[in-house]
Amino acid sequence: MSEGTGPDGREQGAATATADTAPPRPEEPAGTPDDPAGAAPPRAEEPAGTPPAPEDPAGAAPPRPPAGTARGLAALRGPAALALAPLLVAAALWLWSLSRIGFRSIDEFGLLDRFPVSFYASLVVLTLGFVLTLRRAGTAPAWPAVYSVAMLFALKAPPAILYDTVRYAWASKHDAIITRLLAEGTVHPGAELTGGMSAYDQWPGFFALDAALVRAFGVEAAASFINWAPVVLGLLTLPLLLLVYRTFSDDWRLVWTAVWIFQLANWVGQDYLSPQGFSYLLYLTVLAVVVRHFVRPGSAGPLRDRAFLDPAAAAVPPATTARRRAVAVVLLVPVVAAVNASHQLTPLMLCMTLAALCLTRRYRNLGLLAVSGALMLAWYLTMGRELFLGTLATLREKLGDLLGNSRPGFAGDPTGPGPELVGNANVLMILVLGGLAVAAVLLRRRLARSALPLILAAGASAPLVAVNDYGGEMIFRVYLFGLPGAAFFAAAAIVPAAGAASRAALAARRAAVVALPLALVAMLAGFLPSYYGKEGMHYVQPGEIELTRRAFDRAPEGALVLAATGAFTDAYYRYDRYERWFFTEQEVDENLRMLKDPAGYLAGGIPAGRPAYVILTPTQAEAVIGEGYLPPGGFATLTDSLKKSPLFAVVEESRFGVVLRYRPTTTG
């Protein structure tokens, strides 16, 4: 990379000194014809020694009101009423909607047709209110913050408030892992558990934390707080994103729009109570510390020269000495170690990101990369040895299989109108986000150059698609790790720079008046199907959970428990006592063969002499359609066939599902 090299190709020590002595850019007038509200990024520097304002934590808001709480109040005064009104209207609509969300009668479109119109209205009002506050983001950055938190809460709190059971099958699986850890009091990284469950003993960090919290809170299980994870993780992620974006832009409008877009584009469902959700938070922490505190001396080049920078770009942060960077590495060691203790893939993503950042002279921190790599290898070769070596063994098979590794899930395309809508919304979201981001990178070259580390970080994990499919999830993980950079540049595409006076810049700013709210509403429209379109798989009636637990409790230890898919709550209940067979989680062709004689097919897979039970629930019916395992009607065919078969006896049946026991004696 040549970013630290000046136009003449020389190292930038001297060039930086030139930039150092450049006079500060004068304060722009508060209102210009193109920026009537004065939202343009502030330019003037303040005298050294001015204390930072709490509501301007990244240290860039220009007019500095007095001290203390007065500053906070001042930020909310003035045109505050205009900013407050949409918030109050949205809050009223949202609260009114909450009790009217029909989550107990979810049909094929998830919650989409169960949200009342007023719920959608509240989100649109929040979006428009946010856009309004952006006009004064330079002087009152607290308001976009308030709206961002409100949107996070409005989007992700309803399940936490309403649901009486654990949302999402995988969250329930993690609840089961925490429960087992508490029961055992330790982990067994060398023990073999079926269904890949040993991996959770090999990377137990996040579960150990949750188990400790369960005991310290004095609650029965993680289920009591599990549904709040998306809100909490979102709240903790927000200031980190803010720090990262503020490092690359002085324009608060761009920064907050990027944060907003990140929230809407984060639909991949990795924010539940999960090691990857937690590790992602820690990954962002490392990224934020690095971009802000690991700038090498003499590496900024022209990137502190206002004449060179995009009007919205921020100058490269102050450089740090090797000693201070070493101290920062020490500070980051527990964070990186916690990532390694918690999740298999994130340490690799982190190392790849740090390696990609080393391609820039600014962030060539080989020490941090070496420490992160050493921690990763240490964990892989000790606690995670078995899975690591097993994965290495499959690499030859998976390596280079780009199509196979990037395929989401195991099976075919989702079937049914709801899942199809979700699939289309996902693709559209990716196209819109990617299209906007690429457009900004191409059209705002100077911003792309100063924010090059974000581009590198966004693309750093992409090569992993060529290596492994990670159980059908690799493509989602690559998307997730690319999201911070993609959201920043997508925002740059719809928030044109203030200040530039060219005809194109004027046209861009006029277009943005319409394009910005339209784009944000469109992304909101994409988020909702992606996040809530398959809610039939994610909300489970208490009766269904009771039926599932009764079925497991009824089975003797060591029994084989069959279910169409593992994507149902409590599928992993007491998972160390039973073996599981989720029999539709395979290629579609094989499932079509199975549907011709389900009872015979299943009986053929049950080891002789093994007690076996089949659990079929409404959530599984949703999941096999949503994941594309079975064709429409396939689940009903399967259920009817098993019930009629002499090979299986119905043990329990209700609207919450059916439990069957295998009767090998009748097989003759």
Add this chain to the structure above:
Amino acid sequence: MARPRLTTPLARSRAALAASGWVALAVTALPGGSPLRWIPVLAFVGLAPGLALLLPRPAAPRPGAGLELFAFAAPLSLSLATLTATGLFLAAAFSVGAFLGILAGFVTVAALLPGVPLPAAGSGPEEPGPDARPAGTAFRFRERGRDGTG
């Protein structure tokens, strides 16, 4: 660094941090699930260890330090809590008392130690140079060109 006096706001914050862990430990005697129990425990586990490392900072902070403190304290705290809990479970020695006790001890010690020049706690110029300012002078994050001399 001079020994902090409890009369300063910083010293009071550090004393409160040091006490918070023992308070969290004490409230575990309350009935399980009570808000009087889980709120102090969550606040302590989720914030105190990170704050104890980041808060003791000398002199005036540089701009951005407030948000950094806010943003980094929770992930750092949760990381330390994760490592503590993992270590205890690996040693088959987990108990609430051990978990909170270790963290409370760590926070107490960290809060008593003098300020560590961690990045988020930093102040003054980032690197020595001809334009280095006197210690304790606040540093504007956006201010350009103070570091490029190295």
